[in-house]
Every structure is written in C-alpha cells, then in structure tokens.
Ligand code: SRM
Ligand SMILES: Cc1cc2nc3c(=O)[nH]c(=O)nc-3n(C[C@H](O)[C@H](O)[C@H](O)COP(=O)(O)OP(=O)(O)OC[C@H]3O[C@@H](n4cnc5c(N)ncnc54)[C@H](O)[C@@H]3O)c2cc1C
C-alpha cells in the first residue's frame with residue numbers, strides 16, 4: 001500500500017513528541033516530512049534556562065538529533081519557514097519556494113513572545129526569550145556589557161534574570177503588577193520569592209510601567225524609562241511579558257482561530273485533514289504555555305492520526321515550578337481561594353517556608369508553596385484526581401513522608417539530598433544519576449526514569465522521591481501520572497478497570513478474546529498485561545474461564561518460588577502455624593533424600609525448603625504429601641496465629657483454631673496480590689494482626705476485625721473494620737472483604753493500595769451496611785474456591801509434566 | 810545419557826516435536842554448551858537461545874513469552890527471541906542457535 005503523506009510544520013517539543021507517538025504505534029503508516037524555522041533539530045526548550053545559567057550546554061539539551069529523523073525515515077527541512085498553506089491543492093509552501101503536498105497536516109508552530117508596542121522596541125540589544133538564538137544572544141551580551149533589564153516578573157523573566165546574574169551582569173527586573181508571578185503566586189509567596197532572589201543579588205522594580213527604550217550614542221540600547229519619569233541604564237533588555245499562540249499560518253489559510261488555532265478533543269482543526277498540537281492551539285478556550293499538556297495533546301493526536309480513533313484530550317490542569325537553583329517554588333490550580341473554599345496555611349517567615357493548600361468540599365483545588373516544595377507533586381496528583389482528602393486532612397500539611405513513601409535512607413525532600421545519596425535502595429541508584437539521566441536523555445515521566453535508571457522500578461518505595469527529583473529538574477513540564485486513567489501497559493490505552501468491565505459485561509472467557517475485543521496493539525500482550533488479564537478472567541468467571549499457565553509468572557506456573565540460581569523453594573502449608581511430629585519427620589526425610597541445601601523457618605510461621613532442582617519438584621511434593629503453601633503465588637499466603645486461650649494465661653479467644661479455620665477456608669484463594677492474615681488471642685496481639693491484610697484480634701466479647709494492613713515495603717497499620725461475636729461471623733466478614741478486593745482491585749494492588757483508592761467508607765458500605773450484599777460476596781468466594789485442586793498433588797500425579805522435564809537429545 | 814558433546818558438534822540435532830513446546834512457552838535442552846532454551850511463540854515460530862539472561866544469568870526458558878520476546882523471570886528484562894538482544898534501555902546479548910522445523914520436528918544447530 002502506498003503510504004500516506006504527513007507534513008509537520010514547526011519542529012518543536014509538541015510536534016516531535018507527536019511524531020514519536022505515531023512511530024511507536026503505527027510506524028509504517030506515513031511518509032513524514034518536517035519543516036522547522038530554526039536551524040536546530042529538536043531540543044528541550046525548557047532547559048534553555050539552565051543553559052543560560054551555565055549549568056548545562058546546548059549539547060546536553062538535544063532531544064532528537066538529525067540522526068533520529070534519518071533513522072526513522074523522516075525528511076527534515078531545517079531553517080525553513082513555511083509561508084502559506086494551500087488547502088485546496090493540499091500543500092504547504094515555504095518562504096524559499098519549497099513545496100510539499102500532504103494527506104494530513106500537523107501544525108505545531110508554538111507561540112511567539114509578546115513584544116511591548118513601545119518606542120525603541122526594535123533597537124539592537126532588545127530581545128525576547130524563546131529559543132537558542134535568544135539564549136546565545138544573552139550569553140554573548142553578558143560577556144560584553146554590564147546592565148541588564150528584564151521586563152516581566154513571570155516565570156520566564158525570572159529565569160532569564162537569574163541566568164544573566166549568574167553570568168555576571170547587574171540585573172533589574174521590571175514588573176507591572178503589585179507582586180511577582182501574580183498569576184501563579186499569592187502576595188505572601190511572591191514576597192518570599194522576591195526576598196530570596198534579592199539575596200542572590202537581583203533588583204526589582206514593581207508596579208512600574210515601561211514607556212520607552214532609549215538608544216545610546218552608538219545606536220544600541222542605552223536605557224529604559226518609566227511612566228513615573230524614572231530612567232535606568234540598560235545594555236541589554238529582555239522582554240518576557242507573555243506569549244501569544246502562533247496561529248498566523250492557519251489564520252491566513254482561513255482556518256478558524258481565536259487566541260490560537262481552534263481544535264476539537266481529537267486535536268483536529270476546522271479542516272479535518274489538519275491537526276494542531278502545542279502552544280499554537282486553543283482547546284476549549286484555553287491556550288497552554290507549559291509542556292505537560294502538550295504531551296497529552298500529542299498522544300491523542302498521534303492516536304487519531306494512526307487511525308486508532310481512541311482517546312480524547314479533555315484539557316489539563318497545570319502546575320508551575322521555577323527552575324532557579326536554590327529557590328524552591330511550586331504553584332498549581334486555584335491558589336488564591338474564593339468565598340467557598342478553605343485554606344490550610346503554614347508560614348514560617350524566618351525559616352523561609354510557606355505552604356498553602358486550598359480545599360473545596362474536601363478536595364484540593366489549589367496549592368502554592370515556597371521553600372519546601374517536596375510535596376508539590378503529591379498535592380498536584382490529588383488535585384488532578386479530585387481525591388477526597390477528608391481522612392488525611394490532619395496530616396496533609398506535613399506531607400507524604402508523614403504517610404510513608406520516602407527514599408531508601410528515609411529522606412523525604414529531594415532538594416536537600418546530595419548527588420551521591422542513594423534514592424533507590426533496591427537498585428542502588430543515587431540522586432545524581434537520576435538528575436543526569438533526566439537532563440541528558442530528555443525524560444519527562446516516572447516511567448521513563450524507571451526504564452532508564454531503574455530507580456523506583458523494583459519495590460517502588462522511593463517513587464515519591466523520584467517524582468520530586470523529576471519535578472524539580474524539569475519544572476512545570478512534569479505531570480505526575482494520573483492513576484485514574486493510566487493505561488494497563490504499552491500494549492493498550494485501556495485501564496485495568498475498563499478491562500475488568502468489558503470482561504464482565506461481554507462475558508469474555510479467554511485472553512485472546514479480551515485482546516481482540518479491546519483492540520490490543522500487540523499480538524499477544526506482554527509480561528505485564530497478560531498475567532493481569534488472566535487473573536481478571538479467572539476472578540470474574542470462576543469455573544468458566546480457562547487458566548492460561550503461559551500467562552502466569554514462573555512461580556505460579558511451576559508452583560514454587562524461583563531463586564536467583566534458577567533453583568526453587570518449597571513451602572508446604574502448616575495451617576495456623578501448627579505442625580505435627582509426622583509432618584516434621586516427612587519434611588526431614590525429604591530434605592535428606594533430595595539433598596536440599598537449606599531448611600529455614602520463615603517469617604510466616606512455617607518451613608521453607610530452599611534450593612530444590614526444578615526436575616525434583618513433583619517428586620518432592622509427592623513425598624511430602626502436604627498441601628501447597630502458595631508461598632509463590634498472588635494468593636492466600638499465611639495465617640499467623642498465637643497460642644491463644646488454649647494455653648496462654650491471657651488468652652480470651654481460641655486464636656489458633658480461628659486461624660486454622662480461616663486458612664482452611666481460604667487456602668488456594670488467588671487474589672490481585674498476596675494476602676496475609678493473622679489471628680491473636682487477646683489485644684497483646686502476639687500474631688501481629690495490626691499489619692495484615694486481614695487481622696483478627698480476640699477480645700472478651702468476640703473478635704475485632706482489622707483490614708488493609710501491610711508489613712512490607714511501607715509499613716501500614718491495618719484499619720478497624722468491625723467487631724463481631726462468633727467465629728462464623730469472622731469467616732463471613734473477612735471473606736466478604738476479600739471477595740470485594742478480589743473482584744475490584746487492580747492486579748498487583750495489595751489490599752492497602754486498593755483501600756487507599758476506594759476509601760474505607762466504601763468497604764464498610766459493601767461489607768457492613770449491605771447485609772445481603774455481604775452474604776452474596778461470601779457465597780461467591782466459596783463458590784470460586786469450591787473443588788479447587790491442590791496444585792502440588794495434581795503435579796505429583798503428572799499434570800503439566802512438560803513444565804518440569806528437559807527435552808532429551 | 811551418553812556424552813552428547815561428541816555426537817552433536819556442528820550438527821542439526823532433533824530436539825523433539827513442536828507440540829512438546831507449549832505455544833508462548835519454552836523447553837530446556839541440555840547440551841555441552843549449557844542449557845539451551847527452545848521457545849515457541851503464538852505464530853508457531855521456534856527460536857533457541859542460551860538459557861542464560863545477559864543480565865545476571867536468569868533462566869530465560871522460565872520467562873513469559875510474547876510477540877518475539879521473552880521477559881526474564883528474575884528482573885524482567887525483555888530479550889528478543891530472534892536476535893538475543895536485550896530491549897533498550899537495557900543492553901546485552903545472549904547467544905543464539907539456529908533452528909529449523911521440518912514436518913512437526915524441531916532441530917537445533919549446536920556448534
Ligand atoms: C521466605 C520469606 C522470608 C523468610 O525467610 O522468612 C520471604 C521471602 C520472600 N519474600 Fe517476603 N518472605 C517472607 C515473609 C514476608 C513478610 C512477613 C510476614 O508475612 O509476616 C513480609 C511483610 C508482611 C507483608 O507482606 O505485609 C514480606 C514482605 C515481602 C514483600 C513486600 C510486600 C509489600 O506489599 O510491601 C515482597 C515483595 C513482593 O511481594 O512484591 C516479598 C517477596 C518475597 C520473595 C517472594 C521475593 C521473590 O519474589 O522471590 C521472597 C521469596 C523467597 C523464597 O523463595 O521463599 N516479601 N515477606 C517469608 C515467607 C513467609 C511464608 O511463610 O510464606
Ligand atoms: C526559556 C523557557 C523556559 C521554559 N520553561 C518551562 C518549564 O519549566 N516548564 C514547562 O512546562 N514549560 C516551559 N517552557 C515552555 C515550553 O518550552 C513550551 O511550552 C513548549 O516548548 C511548547 O512546545 P511547542 O512545540 O508548542 O512549541 P515550540 O517548542 O516553540 O516549537 C515550535 C517550533 O515551530 C517553529 N515554527 C513556527 N512557525 C513556523 C513556520 N511557519 N514554519 C516552520 N517552523 C515554524 C518554531 O521556530 C519552533 O521551533 C519554557 C519556555 C522557554 C522559552
């Protein structure tokens with residue numbers, strides 16, 4: 001098939017990101033041509049400020065060099081401005097006469113700096129701040145002249161001023177409004193910002209209106225004058241008073257523009273063959289000036305250009321971070337507040353910390369922070385997800401570290417960390433390595449950082465810290481990943497919830513059926529989506545959907561835990577941690593017979609045989625004649641117990657028997673992640689019920705049930721669910737809780753993560769308030785578990801033989 | 810089993826029927842060069858790699874197979890079945906062996 005022709009005008013961040021997305025999902029669809037007015041390939045515009053400040057070089061900030069275009073078969077015209085679009089002939093014409101026809105046109109022309117219409121605006125030495133050329137002009141001027149005047153005290157103006165100061169100039173920032181960055185900061189925050197910048201040697205003139213720029217005797221800029229008659233010397237004037245979307249081309253071609261090229265939710269202009277992304281567009285009345293929304297637009301545009309037809313861009317909430325080293329500032333959403341909002345404020349003028357969180361109906365709607373911005377990304381994520389914060393309101397101000405989620409050595413503030421400090425304890429990644437990768441490789445998302453540095457890619461406990469490092473390195477370009485509509489993996493744009501819904505509503509019973517119905521991009525998924533779908537199928541349609549062993553992680557396929565040398569471990573079930581002489585004797589015999597190198601008592605009250613050869617597994621299981629402990633599975637693991645009322649002088653309930661009953665009832669129960677229970681015979685809680693997925697504590701009058709605890713990566717104390725009288729009720733309530741979790745949580749969510757998302761109130765409503773619903777849930781769990789075979793005994797009898805035997809030649 | 814080293818040098822060795830390998834799965838063949846993982850994907854293509862991940866030696870035969878890749882069971886690197894190359898940003902390459910399927914029989918060239 002002949003390829004369609006895609007032409008892109010504007011070789012900047014939004015456009016190239018769109019191309020990258022297209023190439024990723026549909027590499028062979030288009031023959032692509034790119035026109036860029038600048039003489040450079042695609043670079044990271046937001047890092048011009050560190051270049052100006054001397055912290056980075058131009059080479060460091062290239063995102064896609066010329067070789068990238070070549071490797072992807074893209075024709076690249078640099079230094080070539082498109083002069084007009086001929087929509088009838090479907091072609092674009094460049095200023096030098098070059099023509100190119102298109103089937104689809106992508107406009108990504110960015111925006112132009114706004115230039116004040118005052119006398120002297122065209123004098124040599126008066127510049128704006130937008131591209132490499134401007135940056136070089138500033139660096140050059142800093143080497144020759146003394147006085148710089150920056151007009152505009154917004155984000156760009158302050159970054160320019162800071163850079164020029166670091167390069168040795170005397171810098172004055174002139175600002176019309178009453179305080180700096182008035183569109184991102186309230187007065188208190190702005191005053192603190194001003195003070196810290198003054199400490200760096202910058203001068204400010206607020207509420208000053210520039211009326212003219214005057215030349216010196218040699219014809220270059222010499223001074224600036226104001227409406228109050230004052231005048232100050234200036235050898236360089238940088239105008240940073242705002243931007244306006246660059247919609248000239250589209251406008252001239254008769255495409256509807258307001259302030260920017262008007263686009264629909266699919267990023268199409270009024271001419272459906274013409275798409276537009278980036279700062280040049282106006283979407284639902286908004287023109288954006290930060291990178292994060294542009295990337296979201298690019299993803300949607302690529303999706304539609306690739307004919308996949310899914311995904312809509314519905315607008316973005318943005319946040320701001322100033323990239324001035326040593327000044328910490330964050331702002332997002334409605335930071336001023338209104339009549340119907342409440343504010344939580346922390347202000348320590350001497351310590352230089354100011355934090356304000358604006359709440360409306362128990363949800364964060366805005367935030368502004370100076371001095372300590374470590375939790376900016378966290379607040380911003382809750383803001384975007386409209387998360388109800390009623391339950392954590394007390395701790396909100398103290399930040400996420402207060403709720404856990406810190407770096408390996410317990411740090412919670414990225415800014416205070418030295419480059420050599422370890423962030424990720426699993427993979428040994430230091431802060432400096434992460435910052436370097438973000439800058440050099442042009443990373444913008446948590447996933448990118450995980451892929452390139454491995455930081456936060458194992459246990460994930462340092463995720464919050466890595467997000468902070470990202471946010472402080474790329475500024476407003478960082479958008480914390482929205483949990484709500486995060487796709488399952490690279491194979492699809494659908495979320496976990498959507499997959500579950502489709503499986504239920506369409507009564508789908510196999511992985512290929514799901515992938516076909518939901519139009520997976522890959523033929524048979526990947527190692528991350530397949531196990532998830534396999535679980536969703538089995539948990540939604542027990543006894544109907546067919547298990548696919550090839551979509552299970554090796555541990556669940558071989559029913560043993562793989563070790564680093566490729567051998568396996570075997571952990572038999574010991575219900576409630578209680579064993580017998582006969583069982584122990586059999587275990588000892590097996591250890592001798594198969595020369596198992598290590599026998600260890602686990603943290604879960606049972607015995608682990610480590611270092612078993614795979615080929616020996618079925619024989620070991622046959623000889624043990626004990627049920628599988630599922631120590632390898634996303635399933636019920638252990639039910640820890642204490643001795644309880646049978647022996648203990650304090651015990652008020654028979655916790656051992658309760659634990660055995662729970663373990664017998666729920667053994668073989670697969671779940672989104674592993675599930676651990678504990679039963680203690682009195683509130684002294686020797687079985688550690690307070691940190692279990694379900695923890696039960698005996699009291700004189702019955703049993704207390706706690707849920708969603710976790711003793712692992714981040715220790716989370718379980719929350720009180722209810723108190724019941726009888727052992728049967730414990731089974732029913734615990735079972736119903738586990739069944740909602742099984743039916744609704746995302747694969748690989750522990751109970752704590754799931755409850756954090758849906759709220760304990762929701763769980764209570766399902767398990768406590770709705771009596772019929774609870775009984776139905778419990779019945780569904782028992783139905784799912786009914787007749788479930790023990791996997792070890794089945795394999796000892798020859799099931800899945802091929803899994804354990806090598807081919808012989 | 811008698812020493813395979815002498816028998817199979819530089820020869821196409823029959824390792825079994827294609828149906829001995831589960832689709833989207835693998836089997837291990839013991840050879841003088843160490844364990845070889847023989848994979849079969851959803852399109853019944855068959856590949857053979859040394860059963861040793863270029864990262865830390867994980868047994869690739871135990872991984873999840875998808876498309877023309879396998880995810881190592883130890884730390885989840887993706888390895889290309891057709892070229893043995895780790896998928897970027899990871900870097901590494903595992904030794905490959907030529908494979909052919911004749912009739913329903915799979916042969917691996919061990920040299
Ligand atoms: C054997 C054992 C350590 C021991 O020698 O005592 C163990 C060993 C492993 N743990 Fe554990 N954990 C063991 C008790 C625990 C406990 C204590 C407990 O259960 O009371 C915890 C904290 C409690 C909890 O989970 O809430 C624990 C928290 C973890 C975690 C972190 C889970 C989390 O959500 O934060 C992981 C990682 C994971 O699952 O992703 C993990 C993962 C592992 C794995 C499976 C790592 C792996 O993927 O290979 C280890 C397998 C070794 C093997 O082959 O047997 N292990 N692990 C314990 C087995 C208990 C059992 O009888 O089944
Ligand atoms: C100094 C600076 C610091 C910034 N800091 C941040 C920050 O911290 N966080 C953040 O989120 N954002 C920041 N931004 C904003 C961010 O850089 C922009 O939002 C982003 O670059 C916009 O991408 P774009 O593709 O829409 O436009 P651009 O990246 O500007 O690309 C448009 C390209 O189109 C070209 N072009 C225009 N017309 C034509 C034509 N007719 N023919 C051919 N080519 C044409 C232009 O030359 C330009 O190269 C900063 C911007 C600057 C200048």
Ligand code: SF4
Pocket residue numbers: none
């Ligand atoms: S047993 Fe648990 S704590 Fe110990 S090394 Fe393995 S995962 Fe880490």
Ligand code: FES
Pocket residue numbers: 862863864865866867881882883884885886
């Ligand atoms: S050994 Fe294969 S990924 Fe680590």
